[in-house]
Amino acid sequence: MRTIKTDALVIGSGFGAAPPALRLAQAGFRVIVVEQGPAINPYTDFKQTQDPQYILKYLKGMSGDRLSVTYAEAMGGGSGFYEMVSLRAPSKVFSQVDDRGRGLWPRGIDRVLLDPYYDIADEMLRVEQIAPELVPKSGLVFSLMMKNLGYSCERVRYAVQGCLASGFCVTGCVYGAKQSLLVNYLPQAVKAGAAIETDLEALTVQVVRRFVKDGPLNDIPYRYEVYCRRRTGRRERIRFCTKLLILAGGTIGTAKLLLQSRENLTSLSTQVGRNIAFNGSVKAAALLPDHFPDGDMFAGRSHPGMMSYHFLESRGITISAAKPLPLQAVAAARLRLDGDTRTPSFWGAPHVELMRQYRRRMMVLVAFGMTPPLGVLEFRGGLAFDLQLKMTDPLRRYFRDTKRLLHSILLRNGCRLVDTEFVKHDGASYPDLHFSTSHHVGSCRMADSKARGVCNAAGEVFSYPGLYVSDGAAIPTSLAVNTSLTILANAERITDGILRRYRTGGEPVSARTEPAASLSATPETTRYDSIEPAVGK
Amino acid sequence: MATPPRSNTGATVSRRAALKSLAVLAAGVGAACTPLRMAFRWAPGGFDDDQALVDRVLRGFATAVVPGLSVDDPNLVRHFYDDDYPLAKFRGYLASDLCQESVNRFGTPAFDQLPLAQRTKIIEGKLAKGGVTRRLYRGAVYLTQIACYAGIYDPDRGCPLIDFDGRRRNTSVADSTYPMPHRFLSHEITSDGNPL
Structure with a gap:
């Protein structure tokens, strides 16, 4: 088994992963992105077809009797296959409460806080209202x-940009018009020094050193190990040692990884896998x-x-x-x-x-x-999981x-x-009554306390410094609109906090801060096929 | 004189009761045979060897599930031969079962020669049954609809039956919208499309 050391390991390459991959690489940290799905070149790999075998290569599903979810396993996550709808969550979303009247979002997180991060996400993806x-x-x-x-x-x-109206957005835009993460965040991250590894599945997380003195990342020892297995060829196994571990494998993927790692992460919140919202x-x-x-x-x-x-x-x-x-x-x-x-x-x-x-x-x-977060992902041992919805x-x-x-x-x-x-x-x-969605969020939600969620408002997992959740799994509620832009904006916000904390060794940022100037959008389109993935080469 | 059979408890049982038990057992075995035959992909009547016969019967099935498709369409029953889908294992059984039911209902094994209404009746009857039979036929109907309507084996052609024109390389935005769109638009309550 090879061992690779890095400053930051990002699990996943979708909307929750792209900001930390790009921003941390731009800040000079060693960054490795681990994606379990295949690599995609958006200029040659997409097809205008209804062949299920092509679609199932990238899109996966999980079904229970009352809830089924669809998600992507591919470089860029769902961004290659979504309908490109990029809307901000309504203000009302952030005031949703549970059945005891307690707010579902951590204190301080609302539309006003997220708006500057939405601005950055809008610029990066060149979001425009349709004429x-x-x-x-x-x-x-x-x-x-x-x-x-x-x-x-x-x-x-x-x-x-420059939509040709061919009608096949959901099988991948063959014209490169869709502003997926494959044409902005990810190639820019690679250009800034990040490495992207595809067909590599994260199996378990182990703690090396849980509590260390906070400070600049350069002064912090390796804290987490992630064991991965290649899904192709000889099923190579790799152990990553990392100072920061950022989980962004999607609402299902992130929860699965934490549930599979529970034996090693014994202080995890009991809320892992619970509170899945499904956008009604x-x-x-x-x-x-x-x-x-x-x-x-x-x-x-x-x-x-x-x-x-x-x-x-x-x-x-x-x-x-x-x-x-x-x-x-x-x-x-x-x-x-x-x-x-x-x-x-x-x-x-x-x-x-x-x-x-x-x-x-x-x-x-x-x-x-804005239906309540009543979905539950349960680990049945081995590779078996169940998806349930409390009706x-x-x-x-x-x-x-x-x-x-x-x-x-x-x-x-x-x-x-x-x-x-x-x-x-x-x-x-x-x-029975059945909900299906690709807008599922919240399996490892942000909350004000470990009793109610898995990570705090900064995205850091309770009891595990340096371990973050930055994807849809952290979003606590249904949004009543498509979820991608909110996941992206929240990931920008979480990354902003990580940078402030570990670049200078400062304290965690409070919720009410403006985005750092270093997060300015650079919406240049970079061709991915000009960039070589780099790990182990 | 034969010794009367004994029950599990050792009590002597009558010949009538014994025959009744055997009949129940036989029925159980008969019912169990459907999944058994499917599991071993056993198809009677030469179906395993006669691919042309299987093909004809499956074409009769597909054109009953989606009437209007051409029986000569080269892709019509390709999904039954595609190892990526579970029905590939059962096509021989499905074809033989359709012909057997054709004999039972209409006195001829030539399912593919039956008029549409009679083929429809046979499939309908199978879907109304329980257990494995229903699962098999429901799956076959489902996959046939998907293969045909989505044009999965010919992305360029799509499915002309429903005006799905498949892959589009030469598209224009003008074809996808209407002129003077303001005729259609309702009042807006946001300045930029984002909810407040």
Whole structure:
């Protein structure tokens, strides 16, 4: 087994990993990024295809009876495959409370605090609000529906430059228009000296020295060891010794690693793997009435461009349209016209009739909501994990009321409802109410105390100095909007704190500080294929 | 004279009771045979050897699940031969089961020659059964829909049946939107699209 020593080891390479990788390398620290998924060259590796084998190479899932989540295992994390929606979390999000009335976010963290970090993230990803003349047809039709009912509707913000509207954002942008982390943060990190290792899985974390005198990183001994195994070739094993360990393998990946390491990290909070928020995703579909213009499920960017905040204050939800490609639509749900009593109706001639109308006459609505963090990832030993959702009466009411609202919007516009029964990977129905999401956060949440969370407001794991969580796992609540920009901004904030603490040996920063000048955005696009990964070479 | 069989408790049981027990046992074994035959991928009637027959029957199945597809489409049943998917192991069994049911219901083993309505009836009946049979047919319907609608074996062609035109290299933004979009837009409550 090889041993490699470094100042900072970052596990993961997605939205929570990119800021520490870049900023710490820019500050002159030795940085190694460990990604368990494959390397991606965004200019040659992406494909416009619906072939499940291509998609499953990068996108993974985990399912329980009531909750299923999708996440990426690839260099750049989900950034290569997301819909590019880049929105700030509503202020209301930060005042969510638990069932005892206690705030779910650590004191001091709110939208005002995050806004300067959102600014940096916006610049790095070149986020812009979509121009009216670029909104895809399905988004315009959705907006027209909201307009008909007097509801407001906003043009969404995206991380894209020069979009060609090919409609395959979710399989990776073959044009390099999407501003994924593969064209900004990661190549810049490598340019600054960071090394990125792909196909390398972190298996366990061990403590070498838990408590050491705080000071500049150069004066601090190696504190953690991470044992990794190569997923390709001869399954090489590598031991990393690091002074700072930053966990950013995603909500599922980070929790898995900590749960697998619990024997070594005996003082970990009992909250690891708990409190997973899932953004309360509720979907509804319908066929448009004849007097409506066509939508288009397949042309234009994968997200239809419009989102309504009309019900954010009153119900804590946002509503947008969705444009699932055929694979996403057919693999996820059985579609059948509401009230269609013909048998069969989810296959055969009636289903073909419906699918013929899918591209231009079907409207799919999605609501995201501030549902409580009730998901739990449990370690069953070995490599086995279970994903559970504690179903509660308020959650059932939320689902029923939100679905009713979506149906009401569709029906009052004259639509004919389409029943969407979500199915498992073998086509079987779920036995109960089921939520599915790619916006899961919070398995190792920030909190004011170890009794309620895994890390503090600075992202540092309780009882483990120098061990940080900087990804979606640290985000304590549902956001009611897409989560990527908030994860990125929070990771910038956590990295800012790390730099202040370890560059000069100062004290941990308080929550209320402005970003350091060194965090200025450098939104240059760097081609990844010009940069060589470096570890062990 | 044969000795009457004895029960587990040693009590003598009648011939009628013994036959009844055997019938229950036989039914159990019969039911167990479905997964057993599937596990060993055993398909009766020469299905394991006659790939052309299997292909014809599976094409009859796929065009019943997604009517409107061409029976001659080269990719129509490719998912049944693709080792990346679980059905590749069971295609012989599936084909033989469809033909057997065709005999049971309509008196002919030529499932692929049956009219659409009769093929649909057979599949519908299988989906209504329980256990392994339902799982097999549900999986076969599900994967057939995915393969056909998503055009997984021909990204350039997509699925013309549902106007999915597949990979797009020459796209224009103008095709994806409407002129004069302000006709559609509702009032906005934010200045930049971010929620407040």
